[in-house]
Every structure is written in C-alpha cells, then in structure tokens.
Amino acid sequence: MMESNSAASANAKRRARTLLARVADASFWMSRYMERAEHIARILMISGDVLTGAGDLDPPFALEVAGDVLRITQRDHMFPTLAPAGRSPTQVMAAVARYMTLDEGNPNSLIHCLAKARENARGIRESISAEMWEQINTFYWSIKSDDARERFEDVPQEFYRQFMLGSFLFQGLTDQTMDHGQVWMFIQLSRYIERVDMTCRILTAKFATLSRIDGSLESSLRTIQWMAVLRTCCSIEAYRRSHVGEIEPSRVANFIIFDPTFPRSIHFCVKQALATVDQIRAGLAADAGREAQRRLGRLFAEVQYSHVTGEMDDGLIDFLGRTRAGIAEAAAAIQEQWFMRAIDPNGWRAWSTSAL
Amino acid sequence: MFDGYEINGLFDEMFEKPGVPRSHYAGLYERINHLGITAIKHRSAMADACFRNQGVTFTVYKDALGVEKIFPFDVLPRIIPADEWNLIEKGLIQRITALNYFCDDIYHQQRILQERVIDPEMIYNAKMFRRQMLGINVPRGIYVSICGTDLIRDRHGDYLVLEDNCRTPSGVSYVLENRAIMKRTFPAVFQAAHVRPIEDYPHNLLQCLKYLAPPDLPDPCIVVLTPGMHNSAYYEHSFLARQMGLELVEGRDLLVDDNYVYMRTTAGMRRVDVIYRRIDDDYIDPLCFRPDSLLGVAGIMNAYRMGRVALANAVGVGVADDKAIYPYVPDMIRFYLKQEPILKNVHTYICARPDDRRYVLDHLHELVVKSTNEAGGYGMLMGHQATEAERKEFAEKIKSDPRNFIAQPVIEISQHPSIIENRLEGRRIDLRPYILCGQSISVMPGGLTRVALKRGSLVVNSSQGGGSKDTWVLEEQKS
Numbered sequence: 001m002m003e004s005n006s007a008a009s010a011n012a013k014r015r016a017r018t019l020l021a022r023v024a025d026a027s028f029w030m031s032r033y034m035e036r037a038e039h040i041a042r043i044l045m046i047s048g049d050v051l052t053g054a055g056d057l058d059p060p061f062a063l064e065v066a067g068d069v070l071r072i073t074q075r076d077h078m079f080p081t082l083a084p085a086g087r088s089p090t091q092v093m094a095a096v097a098r099y100m101t102l103d104e105g106n107p108n109s110l111i112h113c114l115a116k117a118r119e120n121a122r123g124i125r126e127s128i129s130a131e132m133w134e135q136i137n138t139f140y141w142s143i144k145s146d147d148a149r150e151r152f153e154d155v156p157q158e159f160y161r162q163f164m165l166g167s168f169l170f171q172g173l174t175d176q177t178m179d180h181g182q183v184w185m186f187i188q189l190s191r192y193i194e195r196v197d198m199t200c201r202i203l204t205a206k207f208a209t210l211s212r213i214d215g216s217l218e219s220s221l222r223t224i225q226w227m228a229v230l231r232t233c234c235s236i237e238a239y240r241r242s243h244v245g246e247i248e249p250s251r252v253a254n255f256i257i258f259d260p261t262f263p264r265s266i267h268f269c270v271k272q273a274l275a276t277v278d279q280i281r282a283g284l285a286a287d288a289g290r291e292a293q294r295r296l297g298r299l300f301a302e303v304q305y306s307h308v309t310g311e312m313d314d315g316l317i318d319f320l321g322r323t324r325a326g327i328a329e330a331a332a333a334i335q336e337q338w339f340m341r342a343i344d345p346n347g348w349r350a351w352s353t354s355a356l
Numbered sequence: 357m358f359d360g361y362e363i364n365g366l367f368d369e370m371f372e373k374p375g376v377p378r379s380h381y382a383g384l385y386e387r388i389n390h391l392g393i394t395a396i397k398h399r400s401a402m403a404d405a406c407f408r409n410q411g412v413t414f415t416v417y418k419d420a421l422g423v424e425k426i427f428p429f430d431v432l433p434r435i436i437p438a439d440e441w442n443l444i445e446k447g448l449i450q451r452i453t454a455l456n457y458f459c460d461d462i463y464h465q466q467r468i469l470q471e472r473v474i475d476p477e478m479i480y481n482a483k484m485f486r487r488q489m490l491g492i493n494v495p496r497g498i499y500v501s502i503c504g505t506d507l508i509r510d511r512h513g514d515y516l517v518l519e520d521n522c523r524t525p526s527g528v529s530y531v532l533e534n535r536a537i538m539k540r541t542f543p544a545v546f547q548a549a550h551v552r553p554i555e556d557y558p559h560n561l562l563q564c565l566k567y568l569a570p571p572d573l574p575d576p577c578i579v580v581l582t583p584g585m586h587n588s589a590y591y592e593h594s595f596l597a598r599q600m601g602l603e604l605v606e607g608r609d610l611l612v613d614d615n616y617v618y619m620r621t622t623a624g625m626r627r628v629d630v631i632y633r634r635i636d637d638d639y640i641d642p643l644c645f646r647p648d649s650l651l652g653v654a655g656i657m658n659a660y661r662m663g664r665v666a667l668a669n670a671v672g673v674g675v676a677d678d679k680a681i682y683p684y685v686p687d688m689i690r691f692y693l694k695q696e697p698i699l700k701n702v703h704t705y706i707c708a709r710p711d712d713r714r715y716v717l718d719h720l721h722e723l724v725v726k727s728t729n730e731a732g733g734y735g736m737l738m739g740h741q742a743t744e745a746e747r748k749e750f751a752e753k754i755k756s757d758p759r760n761f762i763a764q765p766v767i768e769i770s771q772h773p774s775i776i777e778n779r780l781e782g783r784r785i786d787l788r789p790y791i792l793c794g795q796s797i798s799v800m801p802g803g804l805t806r807v808a809l810k811r812g813s814l815v816v817n818s819s820q821g822g823g824s825k826d827t828w829v830l831e832e833q834k835s
Contacts, residue, residue: 018577020609021620122411123585126598130410138409182622284623338622 019182023124025339030120030128031174031187034136034167035194037113041163043069043202044097044110046232048156050224051093058221062089064209066096071205072198073100073108097156102149110163114140129177132170139166185280192273193331196266200324202232203256204317210249223247230256234264253308253316266323270300273330280338292333299326357389358773361780367513367770368782369434380437380830387545388432393778399541400431400775406540412533415588427530428823430774433538434785434805435549438832444507444515444789445799447699450689452503452791455522455676457692459499462675463489473691474684478708481759482681483729484523484674486637488644492661494670495568501668502561503791504528504803507699509770516767517699518786520685522669522677524634527804527824528790529592532557532599534826535802551828552801557790558599561632564794565600568666569629576629579603579619581610583635583651593634607635612655617665630666637671679728679762680706702767707758716763717754720747723763725754738814740766769814772825774807784808786816787827802827 047069051062066089070076082099083092103109118140125133142148142162152159171191178184206229214222226247230236239255259265263272274296281289303323308316363371370381377385388396404426407413413424436444461468462479469476479485504525506518535554539546562578569576582593584606597604609619610628618625633640639649644657659665675681683704686697705712705723716723720739727735737750754761771782789803805827806816816822 018603018626019622020603020605021622022606022609024622119585125411126594126604130598133411134409137411141408280622288622 019127021339023127023183024186025335026120026124027127027183027186028190028334028339030117030124030136032190032194033113033117033120034170035191036108036198037110037117037163038167039195039198039202040073040100040108040110040113041160041167042234043072043232044100045157045160045164046228048093048097048160050228051090053224058217059089061213061217061221063092064213065089066093068205068209069096069100071209072201074201075099075106075108078106098152101152101156101159110160111143114143114163114166124183127183129173131177132173135166135169135173139170182280182283185276185283189273189276189280189334190331192269192276193327193334195264196269196273196327197324199233199256199264199266199269200320200327202229203253204320204324206232207249207253207316207320226252235262238262238264250308257319258303258307267303270296270303270327273327274300277334288337289334291337292330295326295330295333299323299330302326357393358385358780361773362782364771364782366768366782366784367509367511369509369770369772369785380435383548384433384435384545387548393775396431396775397778400429403429403431403537403541406537407533410533411591412530413591415586415590428807428809429534429537430783430807430809430823430825431538431541432773432775432780433826433828434772434787435828435830436802438830440515441801441829443698445801447515447517447697448503448505448789448791448799449797450693450695450698451505451517451520451685452500452793452797454685454688454692455500455503455520456498456793458688459670459673459676460497461692463492463672468688468691471691473687474681478680478684478706478759479675481708482675482678484637484672484678486672486675488657488661489670489672493663495570495663495666498568498668498793499670499673500676501564501568501670501793503793504788505791507787507789508702508767511768513770515699516702517685518702519679519682520677521788522673523636524589524669525788525790526589526592526634527788527806528557528800529595530824531790531800531802531804531827532595534824538826549828550831552831554800554802557792557800558596560792560794560798560800561596562600562602564792565630565632565666565668567794568668573629577619577627578630578632579605579628581605581607581631581633581635583607583639587634589634596632602632607651607653610653610656612653612659615655615659615662615664617653617656617659628665630668632668637674640667640671679704679726680708680759683762702764705763707754707761707763712763713754713758716761717751720751720763722766724766725750725761725763728760728762736815738766739763766814772805772807774809774823774825776809776811781811783811784814784816785825801829 047065050065063083066083067076067079070079078099082095087095099106099109101110104111104115106112118136121128121133121136174184174187210225217225226249227236229252230239233256235256238259239252242255243251255262255265257266260267262268274293277289277293277296281293306319358375361371361374363374370377370385372378407426407429412426414427416423416425458468462485468474469479500522502525504521504527506521507515508518509515531554565578566576569578580593580597580600580602582590582604584590587593594604603619605619611618611620617628617631619628635651638646640652641654641657642649642652643654656665657671660667660671683701683706686701689695689697705716707713707716716725720737723739725737725739730736737746739747769784769786772785773780774783776783785805785807787803787805790800792798805825807823807825808814808816809823810821813821
C-alpha cells in the first residue's frame with residue numbers, strides 16, 4: 001500500500017515537472033477565452049430573445065437591455081456609436097449583437113475570443129489532445145468561413161447556440177480525451193475563474209439596471225426579466241427545481257451566488273478553483289501557488305459565510321465588486337507564481353532546489 | 357480518364373508511352389479508371405477537409421504574421437518499385453556517411469583541404485562554416501543526424517541528387533500525414549499495392565536523438581526547439597514533438613546556467629540533455645551568432661561546446677549543404693570511403709572558378725542559376741524563362757559576388773499525372789527522402805514527393821505554389 005502510494009506520487013511529480021510554464025500559461029488562456037465566448041454567446045442569445053418578445057412594449061427598457069450587454073463586456077463606451085438617436089431598440093440590439101459577434105476589432109467579440117482560444121491552443125497542440133485541437137480548429141474555421149456573416153445575419157440565435165455547443169463539446173473532450181494532469185488542471189482552474197468573473201459582471205449589470213427601473217415595469221415583464229437573469233447564468237432549470245413557482249430577486253441572487261452544489265454558482269466555482277489550486281500545488285511539491293491559494297481561500301470563506309437578505313441594495317453590488325476583485329487578484333497570483341516567476345532568472349534557484 | 361493525357365516528351369513516371377502504364381503502375385491505373393474522376397475528386401475534397409481541420413498547414417510570409425495555408429495534396433500516389441528503391445537507399449546511406457566524415461574532418465584535421473581535394477577558400481568563404489566549431493567534439497561524432505536529400509529524375513529516368521539538406525530539412529510531417537490520409541481515403545487501392553510502411557519514422561528519430569544523450573543517463577530529457585508559432589514549419593515541429601512524446605520548447609522556455617541548459621517549468625528548472633533544434637545556427641545563440649536574435653538561447657553555444665547538451669543537427673553542418681560545396685560530394689565519397697558514388701550529382705558550374713564563371717555568363721539563357729545560401733526556391737534564375745533584363749541583373753550579381761552563385765543546366769525533370777480541374781495532366785515532381793543517422797543509418801522508404809502544380813513549371817517548392825503526393829515504395833516481390 002505504502003509502495004503503490006509513493007509510486008503514484010513519484011509518477012505525479014515526474015509528470016508535473018515537465019510542464020513548461022509557457023504551456024501552462026497558454027492552456028490557462030485557451031480555456032478562459034473559450035469560457036468567455038460561451039458566456040457572451042449566452043448573453044447575446046438571451047438579450048436578443050427578451051427583446052424579440054418585449055422590445056416594442058417598453059422602448060426605454062429595451063435600450064437598457066442592449067446597454068447591459070455592453071456594460072457586462074465593458075464596452076459601454078460604444079453605446080453612443082451603436083445607439084444613435086432615432087434608432088429603434090431592435091435596431092440598436094442588432095447593432096450591438098453584430099459588434100459583439102463578428103467585429104474582430106472588439107477584444108470581447110465572439111470571434112476575437114475564439115481566435116485567441118485557438119491561437120493559444122495552436123501554441124500547445126502537442127500538450128492537448130488531438131481531438132481537442134481538431135474541434136477548436138474546425139470550429140474556428142467554420143466561424144471564419146465566407147458564409148459566417150450570412151449565417152449570423154440569417155439566424156443569430158443559431159449562431160450563438162453554436163458557440164455554446166462548441167464550448168460544451170470542448171469541455172467534454174477535455175475531460176474525456178486528455179490526461180488529467182497539470183495541463184488539465186490549469187484548464188479547469190481558468191474556466192472556474194472566468195465563470196466567477198462573468199457571473200459577477202452579469203449580476204452587477206442586471207441588478208443595477210433592474211433596481212433602477214424595477215418599479216416602472218409591468219409585472220409580467222418583471223418576471224420575464226428575472227427569468228432572463230437566471231437564463232443568462234445558465235441557471236433557470238436548477239433554480240426552478242429548488243424554488244418551485246417563486247421568482248424573486250433576492251432568491252435569484254442567493255441561488256446564483258451561494259448554491260453549494262450547482263456548477264454555475266459562484267460558491268461552487270470558487271470552491272472548485274481553490275481545490276484545483278491545492279491539487280496543482282500537491283503535484284509540484286514547491287511553495288509556488290501559496291499566494292493564489294491564500295487569496296482563493298479568503299474569497300471562499302467570504303462566499304461561504306455570506307447570504308443576501310431582503311431586497312436588492314448596494315450591499316449586493318459591493319459584495320459582487322469584492323468578489324470580482326478577489327478573483328482577479330487570485331488570477332494575477334497564479335499568473336505571477338506559476339507562469340511568470342519561472343521567467344525571472346534570479347528568482348528560480350532557491351525555489352527549484354526544493355522542487356527537484 | 358487518361359484520354360488526351362500528354363507525355364510532353366519527358367520521362368513520365370506512370371506511362372511508358374501513351375496509354376501504356378509501366379508495370380508497377382498497372383494496378384493503380386486499373387483502379388483509377390474503375391473509380392472514375394467524380395469519385396476521385398470527391399475523395400480528394402475529403403482529404404482537403406481533413407488537412408484543414410487538423411491544421412496541417414504551413415505559413416506563407418505575406419504580412420507580419422503570415423497566412424496559414426494547406427499544402428495542396430494530390431491524391432494520385434507516386435510509386436517506386438523495390439529495385440529502384442534499393443539503389444536509392446544505398447546511394448543515400450553512402451552520401452550521409454561521407455557528409456558526416458566531411459563535417460568531422462572540416463572541424464578537425466581538414467585532411468580534405470590539405471590534400472587539395474577542395475580548395476580551402478571555398479570552405480573559409482562559406483557563410484555557414486562556423487569557426488566556433490573548430491576542434492569541438494560533438495556527441496558520438498555525428499554531425500548530420502537528420503538529412504533530407506532532394507532527388508530528381510532526368511529525361512532518361514536516372515535519379516540525380518539536386519541538393520542535400522543537412523541543416524533543418526522539413527516536410528517529413530506531410531509525408532506521414534499524406535500517408536495517413538491516403539490510407540483513410542483510398543483503403544482498397546492502398547492495400548492492393550503492398551506499400552512499405554513509414555509510420556516508424558518518429559520512433560527512429562527519437563532513437564537517433566537518444567543516441568546523442570550522455571550514455572550514462574538512464575532517462576535523458578530530450579526536447580524539440582521551435583522558433584515558434586509563426587514559423588512556416590511550426591506545424592511540423594508540433595507534430596514531431598507530439599509523435600515522439602517530447603516537449604516542444606521555444607527559445608524563451610530555455611535558459612543556460614553554469615553552462616547547463618534548463619527549461620522553465622511550473623515546478624522550476626529542469627535540465628535538458630538533447631535538443632532537436634529547428635532553428636538555424638544564425639539564430640540559436642545571440643551571444644555567439646546574430647546578436648539580434650530573439651529566438652535562441654543566450655549561452656547555449658558554450659554549453660554545447662562543453663558537451664553538456666547535444667544539438668541535432670550539429671552546429672556548422674551548413675557547410676556541407678552549401679550549394680557551392682555540393683559539387684564536391686562525389687569527391688568526398690571517393691576521398692573518405694574509397695568508393696564510387698552510387699547516386700550522381702547534377703553537373704554544376706561553380707561561379708567562384710574563373711573558367712566556370714566565364715561559361716555561365718556566356719550561357720545564362722540555358723542555365724539555372726542559384727544563390728548558394730538561399731532555399732525554398734528564392735534567389736533563383738531560370739535562364740531559359742527569364743527576360744533579358746533579369747539575366748543582365750543576375751550577370752551583374754554573379755560578377756560582384758561569384759562565390760555566392762552556382763549554375764546548372766536546365767534538367768527536364770520527370771512528370772507524373774496530377775488531378776488538374778477535372779482531368780489528369782502531367783506535372784513535374786521531385787523526391788525528398790529522409791535519412792536518419794544514429795547507431796545505424798536508416799532511410800525512410802519513400803519521402804516527400806513534391807509537385808509543381810503550375811503547368812510547365814519546374815519549381816516544386818511549397819512557397820512557390822507546389823503541392824505534394826504520397827510516395828509508395830513497393831515491397832520486394834517474394835519469389
């Protein structure tokens with residue numbers, strides 16, 4: 001028993017040691033961009049869907065929905081360009097969608113995220129599985145093909161769906177076709193980090209907007225809005241199962257942030273990120289990653305022991321802001337300690353003696 | 357299907373005369389006719405989609421980042437019968453042996469210069485002669501571990517060596533991918549032909565690299581060094597690393613400390629013992645060669661000279677594939693091996709020699725002039741196709757720097773049927789077999805057959821619109 005354990009850990013160390021810092025870095029960003037594309041596709045899909053149903057009923061509200069897309073992706077400075085006076089909400093939404101989908105100059109457009117994911121994958125194709133590479137590459141070329149713009153203009157919803165399916169397929173292939181070693185762990189880690197970040201952004205934008213205009217909305221539109229928030233976070237079905245018949249802002253927030261077992265909740269993602277960091281550290285037997293662990297641990301403690309009470313208020317927005325800052329610090333620590341530290345020629349000596 | 361197929365007065369690989377295929381092509385001829393053009397085109401499109409989706413591409417330098425392109429694939433395979441191949445194989449083994457002796461000699465005793473077989477000036481003026489390697493012993497005495505030698509066939513069907521690529525010959529990944537795709541798209545045709553397998557190449561390459569590691573090391577760390585994603589052969593670097601299960605590193609992943617080479621990993625530094633480098637000498641160490649290189653590793657030459665890391669191929673082998681040294685290879689074979697060359701060279705005029713130069717300048721219209729240090733079909737003059745002005749320009753270049761030029765008669769190289777639009781037409785081809793030199797020498801049965809897809813063109817380089825086809829070396833008939 002002892003022997004097989006030590007053999008297994010020796011094996012883990014041997015494998016761990018040969019991961020290039022550059023490869024770890026690229027796998028991290030490949031996965032992050034893929035996850036980001038999936039979220040942006042979903043935001044566009046749900047926003048488009050809401051406006052198709054309710055755009056003409058309440059024009060000021062419809063403009064807010066289009067504006068939220070830009071706020072979430074931090075492109076709000078583009079709003080005046082995309083929504084000049086005189087454009088109908090439907091036209092504005094179409095312009096926003098076009099900008100967020102195929103505009104290669106927009107660093108958060110779907111095509112840009114996919115190109116970055118593929119570029120990172122291309123740089124490490126010998127470290128990921130052939131199946132993963134072929135999927136991401138085939139997907140990339142299908143979006144770069146001559147008829148892509150036409151397909152998008154034709155049925156935007158189908159186009160977004162392809163991005164979401166592309167991401168799901170990539171995740172499935174990652175789990176089932178590659179070794180669950182360090183590269184895989186970095187892929188997991190960055191996915192959860194990106195998911196926390198995107199979920200915080202979505203909730204911040206939506207809660208701010210909805211608390212501003214909530215009173216002026218008709219009640220049916222109001223319910224549809226809160227449903228849309230859940231759908232944008234890919235959580236509607238799971239929420240319905242745990243809160244039969246109730247769609248209420250504080251419950252929505254509580255579910256998306258604090259549900260312990262749902263893989264889209266912030267609680268779940270932070271917990272997984274922390275566990276993955278522990279797992280990577282265990283394989284490396286070096287002190288690197290301690291800072292990332294500390295930051296994620298503190299964030300997890302805060303998420304674990306908080307909850308939303310009563311009505312929407314500034315407290316929630318503050319909490320989301322702190323969470324975003326915390327996850328960004330953790331990401332920076334990962335970057336610094338695992339990807340960059342190895343590049344400092346003076347910094348490695350003391351550290352590597354313990355590792356080797 | 358072959359109606360109207362023209363032999364164009366050349367050596368045709370497939371046809372003895374119109375409508376009569378050579379015996380080793382008889383089976384293929386029958387099956388192609390049976391399949392018909394529609395089926396072949398359909399399968400050809402399938403093959404293209406495979407290449408695209410798998411990212412089997414090369415990069416053409418048009419803008420700063422380059423454009424990824426598929427290497428056009430022609431599904432009609434080139435077939436080489438066993439007896440022809442045996443001769444080629446013997447000739448190539450003889451050649452790489454002589455080239456290795458030559459490199460060792462040039463960087464040590466220089467007997468071949470002392471005995472005036474080669475004019476010493478030709479060596480000292482060679483751009484890729486590396487003074488830094490003089491007196492350095494390389495692991496196992498092997499300079500050229502991997503060689504890709506370009507062969508052509510003349511009007512009579514004789515195989516000639518056009519050049520030896522001793523530095524970082526590329527293309528072997530396409531050979532392996534072409535084969536995989538052929539087996540997938542034409543399984544029945546392939547099976548019926550009894551083709552020798554080539555799939556063990558990555559394994560053999562790894563054995564070669566392992567052979568260069570310090571002998572007492574049980575588990576040496578071997579890596580593939582690439583200039584990076586924007587290099588035209590990046591796909592191949594990645595492919596080979598994956599096939600051999602090695603780490604693919606860039607210069608920035610490596611560092612030298614106390615004359616040992618390390619790679620930067622998430623767990624700190626790991627020592628590297630053998631590097632299959634796909635970076636030219638010029639870029640490999642900014643402290644030793646080009647100081648502006650960002651692709652290499654500072655200090656690696658010192659580690660190499662101290663024998664603490666092995667490089668394949670060795671630094672300085674470029675002296676052996678200098679186009680002005682190439683004409684001396686038959687002499688090297690006689691000098692080192694006391695044998696007659698099995699494979700012939702193309703007759704070559706060395707512009708550095710006054711007599712040759714005079715002849716070249718008088719006969720520019722019927723010669724191919726090549727710069728001695730360019731590859732990929734760049735820096736070339738096809739005298740018979742060039743304009744008067746182009747010839748004049750080249751004449752001036754030759755006069756101002758004769759060492760930099762050689763000239764060869766235009767060889768009407770052999771043609772092979774290719775699928776062009778909806779019919780079959782003859783297109784010129786060459787062949788690049790790959791030779792590995794480790795504990796023993798092995799030649800991959802086959803190699804890269806490149807096709808000049810432009811009508812009438814003699815230039816097969818991928819950067820000049822060339823494509824490739826699978827190369828089938830047939831099993832020996834068992835009697």
